Amino acid sequence: MVKEFIISKTLAVATAVMTISALGGIITMTIIYQMQITKNRPTPPPTPLPTEPIPTGPPPNLRLPRNLVPDTYTIFLRPHLYTEVTNETNQSFVFTGNSTVTFLCLDRTNRIFLHSKDLNVTNPVLRRLNDSAVLKVKSIFNYPNETNFLEVELDDRLEPNGSYSLFTEFEGELLNDLAGFYTSQYEVEKDNETRYLAATQMQATDARKVFPCFDEPDMKAVFRLTLIHRDGTTALANWPQEASSGTGIVIDGERWIVTEFKPTKKMSTYLLAFAVSDFEHTDSKPGLERDIKVWARAEAINAGHADYAHSITQKILEFYEKEFGLEYPVGKLDQIALPDHAAGAMENWGLITYRESALLFVDGVSSSMNKEFIATAIAHELAHQWFGNLVTMKWWNELWLNEGFATFMSYQGVKYAEPTWDTEDLFVVNEVHNAFQVDALASSHPLSSSEEEIQTLTEINELFDSITYSKGAAVLRMLSQHIGQSDFKEGIKMYLKALQYTNADQNDLWTHLQQVVNPDNPEEIKGFMSTWTNQSGYPVVIVNTNNGEITQEQFLLNGTWNQEVLWHVPMSAMAKGDHTLLKGFLLKTAGPVVKTEMKSMDWILVNFNCTGYYRVNYNLENWHRLINQLEIDHEAIPTISRGQLIDDAFNLARGKYVDVTLALDTTKYLRNETQYIPWDAALKNMEYFILMFDRSEVYGPMQAYLKRQIEPLYIHFENYTDNSTAPESHTAQYAQLEAVSMACEVGFKNCTNMAKEKFEQWRESFKNSTNPYKIHPNLKSSIYCHAIAAGGVEEWEFAWEKYLDSTIATERDKLRYGLSCTKHIWLLNRYLQYTLDYTKIRRMDTVSTINYIASNVAGQALAWDFVRAQWKYFSDEYGGEIMFLGSLIDGISERFSTEYELQQLKQFQREHTEDSLNSASRALEQAIERTEANMKWVEENKATVRDWFRRESKSP
Structure with a gap:
């Protein structure tokens, strides 16, 4: 209800008078204003400039916007784990830290986008550098999708050409996932203790798991790193330590060491590396310009297992400096052998990480092939110090500029360090033939795709394959031969010098090579090479x-x-x-x-x-x-x-250019051949016949023919083999190994008896002697395999016990392969289950162990069923790792050649989404295509092949 409002008569009269007076004043002022406007016209106000709207929401694709350019990261990290766990300590797999990134703003914005994954990021502080003013942060949000974007929204705006810094605190887990900042463990034999360490693997996109960053290869910056780590441990990183490093502090009653490192040169986030461990190192030789060390477990260093790696590193480094015309830009070089490493090695500037088998050589245990692998791995990673680190591809779509060059140059580096090995002759069978197999599939991919085609982590990881590495190296070898090696070398020097500390694409490479070859024809090399790099196949x-x-x-x-x-x-x-x-x-x-x-x-x-x-x-x-x-x-x-004639003939037969009997005819002369390369080409192609026919009636006559052909080669080396020695020539040692492996595989009695006798002598020697019987390291894999295949449970259990006891990576690898050769189904099933237990089979060895079992005709179906049953586990555990899932699919499906197996692959593809397939998506497509080709080939050639082997196995 509304109340009445009453006003007096006097007040009403007064109000009326005041109102009339006010109206008169307003009218008078309006007249005067109009008179002044007529005399003095006012200046019109400026037309307001149109303002560009500030973008809102996340970037439109998976790439970071280019409105911010990082300059420097200042990072403090503290891994909390103990290297040694006692009764008084509880292990802590956590790291904490903070980072400050300074950056230049190019376009006005009120949002900062960078990357962060699996981190708890807090307390963001944004400053304007010219006046240290703090800008208010409105919110911080980590997108829960594959972008891994961390969005910092501001109340204020960042202005063009302004420099700013963003401080954040963060916390993450030290997992044994071999990615980002991860933990590893090993056993100290003399004390029977477990030790822990922490190391990094940032490639391709895992720097974001360690600290918030602009985690793309062309967003290079300087890194200032400080590690706070447990007393009694050593911290390593890309660049040398500051002179004042190593001070001790007390935190929560415990002593910690503060190690500060010198600022790096400008580099990509994926190359940042550090490690905290109780490792020892080799002594750097006096008088050298730079400090070179190899780090490993104390037992390995004291036993001299790192000496070979140390001895060849300086040679190869000096060779590259001369070849490339630029000095190695880091004042030191550390190489560290890690018990767990996702890849063979990683080329981080100044701190190269390896798995132990790629860096540690043990006389009497490691083979000549192990030594070559170590030399090649070192040469590959040292080549990356220029190709990849100094000059980096702009985006992952041209990863081959890194990996193809490193693979190509590694053969020259090894040739310089070990000139008697003739490793350049092995390039064709190792790289060209390897690339040919994948590149002959319609599901292959170009060396250089468009940036838009390579966006997701899966698409990036799929590029780490034989096309990128082997084909990349092969086309560079072809180009150097085509334009001349001296011009090629000169063009490479120009390319590296002009683009050092920046990023490049393939056109930059062609431009600098063209300047040397013929500057008057700017499109000559580009036109030639684009046909090899921009389209798949050959x-x-x-x-x-x-x-x-x-x-x-x-x-x-x-x-x-x-x-x-x-x-x-x-x-x-x-x-x-x-x-x-x-x-x-x-x-x-x-x-x-x-x-x-x-x-x-x-x-x-x-x-x-x-x-x-x-x-x-x-x-x-x-x-x-x-x-x-x-x-x-x-x-x-x-x-x-x-060797090339043989390989061409067999593959042309698979492509239906020539009859299969013509290809088989190229092997008839091999009874007189003792060189490795032709035998390797023949046996790799005959291995395809074994895969296609070892479950059919063709295998009997094929086995008889192979036995007849391999017998002279086996006898040629038999004296060496029986006396556990090897020929002097490096390639002859390979030929000896080929002879033993194939002769035992096809049941040549001289070979199978030799393998069983040497294995038994080795087994018996542990009962009565502290010096066990010596099997030549080159022959161990074959002898272990074929003795276990011919034996029973006792032989398998003995080898498994020796595998568990061994602390030498190369010996464990040989035993791990040998264990896969048993014909006992229940042992193979148990062995597959062991791959789920990291205490039995290391995480990095999981895929190769399963593939070893799949290569055994008795284990192939078991491995396929096992992988399908455990796919969710493998996808969850290994989905982000380079090459893991793709290699698994490739290995277990290699023998597939029936309609039933094809339908199983297609069913598997239907049952799994792109997300669950992860980096196996392309490998699965290739497996389906390969299986279809195998089916067709077997149907068309089985009878012809059977008849040919029957006829030739009986020929005199």
């Missing part, structure tokens, strides 16, 4: 020696090639008695090109020493002349080319 060059015609088309194993895809093919050829028949000719078209040099009544061999990344097919007459030459005098054809 060509088969078809040569008709009857009329001299040459054509090309894409080679695919499924036989459905695309004739419109062309390459610029550098041609080289030799004729009988003439090594320089053709050199430098470039085939660019699909239509026939007539070269009279190719018309001959004698044999012609194209792609001399396989310097070009392509296969060659000939008219039938030329094939028969080449095969006849092999049988009459195989040394008339160079060793590498003999």
Whole structure:
């Protein structure tokens, strides 16, 4: 209800008078104002400038916006774990820290986007650097999706050309996941104690698991790192320690060590590295310009296991400095052998991390192949100090600029350190043949994809494959041969010097090479190389020696090639008695090109020493002349080319260019061959026949033929083998190992008896002697495998016990492989279960162990069933790791060749989303394509192959 309002008569009169007076004043002021406006016109106000709206919401894709450019990170980290756990301590797998990143703002914004994953990030403080003013942070939010974006929203705005700093505190877990900042453990043999350490693996996108950062390769910055770690431990990082480092402080009643490192050069986040451990190191040699050390378990250092790695590092480093024309830019080089490491090694600037088998060599235990692996790993990672660290690819889509170069250069580095090994001759069988297999599938990928095609972590991880590493190296080798090695070397020097501490793409490389080769034709090298890097696959060059015609088309194993895809093919050829028949000719078209040099009544061999990344097919007459030459005098054809002829013939048969019997005919001369490269090419291809037919009636006659062919090679090396020695030549040692492995596999009694006897002598020697019987390290894997395959539970259990007892990584690897060879199903099933237990099979060895079991015909189906049943576990545990899931799918499906197995693969694909497949998505596509090709090939060739082996196994 509303109340009445009453006013007096006097008040009403007074109010009326005041109102009239006010109105009169307003009217008078308005008249005066108008008179002044007429005399003095006012200046119109400025037109307001249009303002660009400040972006809101997350970036439109998975890449960081480019409105902020990092300059420097200042990081303090404290891992809380103890290296040694006593009754008085509880282990703590946690790290805490804070970081301050300074950056330049390019565009006005009120949001900061960087990366953070699995971190608890708190207390953000944003400052403007020119006046130290604190800008108010409105909110901080970590997106729970695959972007890993950490968004810091501001009440204020960042202005263009302004410099700012963002401080955050954070906490994370030290997991045994081999990614980011992770923990590892090992046993101290003399004390029977477990020790712990913490180390990093940032590549490809795991720096964000350690501290908030702009975690993309072209967002380089300087890093200032301080580690606070337990007393009694040593901290290592990319750059040397500050002179004042190593001071002790007390926190919560415990003593800690503060180690501060010098600021790094500008580098990508994925190259940041540090480790905290109780490791010892080799002594740096006096008089050297830089401090070089190898770090490992104290027992390994004291036993001299790191001496070989230490001795060759300086040689290779100096070789690269001369080759590249630039000094190694870090004042020291630490290399550390970690008990657990996801990859073989990681090229972090100044602190290269390795798994133990890639760095530690043990005389009498490690084989010549182990030594070569160590030398190659070191040469590969040292090459990265320039290719990848000094000059980095702009984005992961051109990862091959890092990995292809490091692989290519590693052969030259090893050749310099170990000139008697002839490792450059192994390039074709190790790299070219490896890449050929994957690149002959329609599901292969180009070396250089567009940036838009490579966005997710899965897409990035899938690039760490044989295309990136091996094909990348192969096309660089081809280019260096095409333009000349001296010009290639000079162009590389220019490329590195011009782009040091920055990022590059392939066009930068072509530009600098072109400046050396022919600056007047700026598109020559780019036009040549784009056909090899921007499209997947490779060509088969078809040569008709009857009329001299040459054509090309894409080679695919499924036989459905695309004739419109062309390459610029550098041609080289030799004729009988003439090594320089053709050199430098470039085939660019699909239509026939007539070269009279190719018309001959004698044999012609194209792609001399396989310097070009392509296969060659000939008219039938030329094939028969080449095969006849092999049988009459195989040394008339160079060793590498003999291997390439065999590999081409077998793969052309799979692609239905030639009959399978022609390919098999190339192996008939091998009874007279003792060189490794042709045998390796033959046995790798015959291994495919074994995979396709070892469950069918073809295997019997095939086994008989292989036994007949391998027997002379085995006898050639038998004296060495029986006396547990090896020939002096490095490649001859490989040939000896090939002879033993295949002879035992096909049941040659001299070999199987030798393996059983040596294994039994070794086993018995532990009962009566402190010095066990010595098996030559080169032969251990084969002897363990074939003795366990021929034996029973006792042999397996003994090898398992020795595996558990051994602290030497290379010995454990040999035993781990040998254990997979048993024919007892229940032992293989138990062994598969062990891969789920890190105390039995280390996490980094899980996939190779399962694949070893899958390569055993008795274990293949078991391994496939096991992986399918455990896929969620593997996807959750290993989904973010480079190459893990893809390698697993590739290995367990290698033997698949039936409709039933194909349907199983497709069913597996239907049951799992892209998220659960993770980095196995492309590998699964390739496995399906390969299985379809295998099925078709087996159906078309089984009877022919069976008849050929039956006939040839009975031939005198």
